[in-house]
Amino acid sequence: MPLPAGTRLDSYEIVSPVGAGGMGEVYRARDTALKRDVALKILPDFWSRDPERLRRFDLEAQAAATLNHPNVVSIFHVGRYNGRPISLPNFCRERHSASTCGKVPCRFAKCLRQAAASLKVLRRPMRRE
Numbered sequence: 001m002p003l004p005a006g007t008r009l010d011s012y013e014i015v016s017p018v019g020a021g022g023m024g025e026v027y028r029a030r031d032t033a034l035k036r037d038v039a040l041k042i043l044p045d046f047w048s049r050d051p052e053r054l055r056r057f058d059l060e061a062q063a064a065a066t067l068n069h070p071n072v073v074s075i076f077h078v079g080r081y082n083g084r085p086i087s088l089p090n091f092c093r094e095r096h097s098a099s100t101c102g103k104v105p106c107r108f109a110k111c112l113r114q115a116a117a118s119l120k121v122l123r124r125p126m127r128r129e
Contacts, residue, residue, distance in 0.1 A: 003027055003042070009081045012040060012088065023057060028091055031076075037091040038076060048084045061087040 007014040011033040029040040047053040073089035
């Protein structure tokens with residue numbers, strides 16, 4: 001079920017939906033404690049009971065948290081909301097999307113694939129758009 005604007009999750013308040021995809025729903029949210037915008041990624045309820053989806057969701061957050069690069073989101077928080085896993089990366093004002101990897105220089109995409117492969121996270125090829 002989509003989260004309506006104004007929904008509070010601890011110190012985070014939903015501002016608007018950004019998109020949805022294979023790994024969940026993404027919302028623009030406001031960190032009311034630190035006064036900054038964040039992205040809030042949450043697994044749909046029906047996927048929150050799937051061990052493989054939970055594993056992939058956790059691995060994605062862990063992999064992003066180990067990388068430090070301007071073209072990779074930073075993870076501020078991981079947790080649960082009503083039993084559903086959430087992660088809170090920074091919100092990119094220009095375009096918040098995990099699919100923007102196809103728009104970064106090929107050298108960076110190659111480095112990202114190598115890093116993900118070493119962490120055994122990436123199971124599908126990255127697409128260039």
